[in-house]
Amino acid sequence: MEIDIIKKTDPEVAKYIELEFKRQQNTIELIASENFTSPAVMAACGSVLTNKYAEGRPYKRYYNGCENIDKIEELAVKRCCELFKCDHANVQPHSGAQANMAVFLYALKTGDTILGMDLSNGGHLTHGSSVNFSGINYNTISYGVDENGVIDYNDVEKKALEYKPKLIIAGASNYSRIIDFERFSKIAKEINAYFMVDIAHIAALVATGVHPSPVSYADFITTTTHKTLRGPRGGIIMCKKEHASGIDKAVFPGIQGGPLEHIIAGKAIALKEAQSEDFKEYAKQVVENSSYLAQELISNGIDIVGGKSENHVMTIDLRKLDKTGKDVANLLEEVGITANKNTVPNDPTSPFVTSGVRIGTAATTTRGMKKPEMKEIASIIADAILEKDSIENLKNRSLNLCKKFPLYENI
Numbered sequence: 001m002e003i004d005i006i007k008k009t010d011p012e013v014a015k016y017i018e019l020e021f022k023r024q025q026n027t028i029e030l031i032a033s034e035n036f037t038s039p040a041v042m043a044a045c046g047s048v049l050t051n052k053y054a055e056g057r058p059y060k061r062y063y064n065g066c067e068n069i070d071k072i073e074e075l076a077v078k079r080c081c082e083l084f085k086c087d088h089a090n091v092q093p094h095s096g097a098q099a100n101m102a103v104f105l106y107a108l109k110t111g112d113t114i115l116g117m118d119l120s121n122g123g124h125l126t127h128g129s130s131v132n133f134s135g136i137n138y139n140t141i142s143y144g145v146d147e148n149g150v151i152d153y154n155d156v157e158k159k160a161l162e163y164k165p166k167l168i169i170a171g172a173s174n175y176s177r178i179i180d181f182e183r184f185s186k187i188a189k190e191i192n193a194y195f196m197v198d199i200a201h202i203a204a205l206v207a208t209g210v211h212p213s214p215v216s217y218a219d220f221i222t223t224t225t226h227k228t229l230r231g232p233r234g235g236i237i238m239c240k241k242e243h244a245s246g247i248d249k250a251v252f253p254g255i256q257g258g259p260l261e262h263i264i265a266g267k268a269i270a271l272k273e274a275q276s277e278d279f280k281e282y283a284k285q286v287v288e289n290s291s292y293l294a295q296e297l298i299s300n301g302i303d304i305v306g307g308k309s310e311n312h313v314m315t316i317d318l319r320k321l322d323k324t325g326k327d328v329a330n331l332l333e334e335v336g337i338t339a340n341k342n343t344v345p346n347d348p349t350s351p352f353v354t355s356g357v358r359i360g361t362a363a364t365t366t367r368g369m370k371k372p373e374m375k376e377i378a379s380i381i382a383d384a385i386l387e388k389d390s391i392e393n394l395k396n397r398s399l400n401l402c403k404k405f406p407l408y409e410n411i
């Protein structure tokens with residue numbers, strides 16, 4: 001076992017890996033951006049591939065000895081193109097943020113205007129937040145959601161016509177509805193803007209047809225590989241043929257040096273897994289679980305932004321209960337449920353406090369949990385927030401669920 005090898009060299013680090021394994025085993029993971037990747041993916045990420053420098057693209061490297069690396073990266077690219085039915089894929093971005101950065105470098109000049117979803121409305125930092133490179137280097141205009149948590153498409157169009165952004169970004173980190181990519185692309189066409197879709201959160205749903213695909217509409221599609229897609233931590237850029245060589249150059253030498261080929265091997269494996277019937281079932285179950293979890297929370301007296309979830313994620317709205325997201329996320333941790341505080345539309349509090357908690361079903365569904373478990377999770381959450389059961393008892397209820405759905409045989 002890997003852990004025994006680590007123990008011999010570094011017992012301190014080994015101890016914390018073991019503790020982290022126990023934490024993952026014994027808590028209910030509702031952080032919407034997290035998942036549990038397969039042992040095969042983890043093995044590839046810990047393999048000898050970490051030793052190799054391979055700057056450049058397959059068969060066009062700046063280093064010798066890349067004959068095996070080339071084949072692996074080629075497989076990852078081919079599988080990505082098959083899975084998403086896209087023209088071109090670059091699997092080298094180290095993360096979702098790097099993928100977005102490379103698209104910006106290719107499509108924009110410093111100071112150009114971008115139109116993206118506001119962070120506190122569910123967008124991502126890299127879509128123009130003032131503390132991120134995207135907001136520092138580019139002129140950001142933001143759109144948001146209405147009181148039901150639905151994107152205000154009329155506002156997107158109005159702002160597009162008024163500010164003429166060079167790039168329009170769709171995609172979010174906290175949005176519980178289907179996104180209308182066709183509507184976005186029509187708006188982008190009207191003003192001759194590039195259209196980028198960031199599917200970091202919904203990648204598995206797009207890959208399996210559970211969410212409509214942006215491929216026929218977008219110039220660029222970026223994603224992470226570690227959220228619903230259930231691969232290793234990393235990013236991918238997909239694009240139309242005409243942008244392929246520009247995007248490749250923006251990744252390397254534009255923003256990165258040597259690619260993480262051990263992670264790219266993990267991406268290749270995850271993409272193969274994502275082509276299976278099992279994975280299609282998984283993605284469907286993620287959405288079913290999410291929709292049901294939202295309903296159950298509501299019937300237990302807990303509000304959900306917009307009243308439903310159409311994908312894998314939702315936000316608990318605590319405004320009526322006069323509780324903060326910060327306190328409730330901490331309370332859930334005490335009872336064995338991990339989640340994160342999040343703003344709700346027009347949140348009266350600060351982003352450090354918030355009036356919401358974001359929860360998602362990608363990780364629990366990977367463990368095999370289905371509707372009966374979602375019912376129990378909703379009940380644990382509601383009983384914790386409404387103080388209907390003791391912390392001790394709630395903790396045991398969470399642990400019982402986890403014990404029924406073990407995670408990995410060993411580490």
Ligand SMILES: *Cc1c(COP(=O)(O)O)cnc(C)c1O
Pocket residue numbers: 033094095096097098100123124126171172173198199200201224234235
């Ligand atoms: C998570 C996320 C990213 C960033 O991914 P990292 O790998 O954390 O850099 C980018 N865009 C969206 C929409 C995300 O949710």
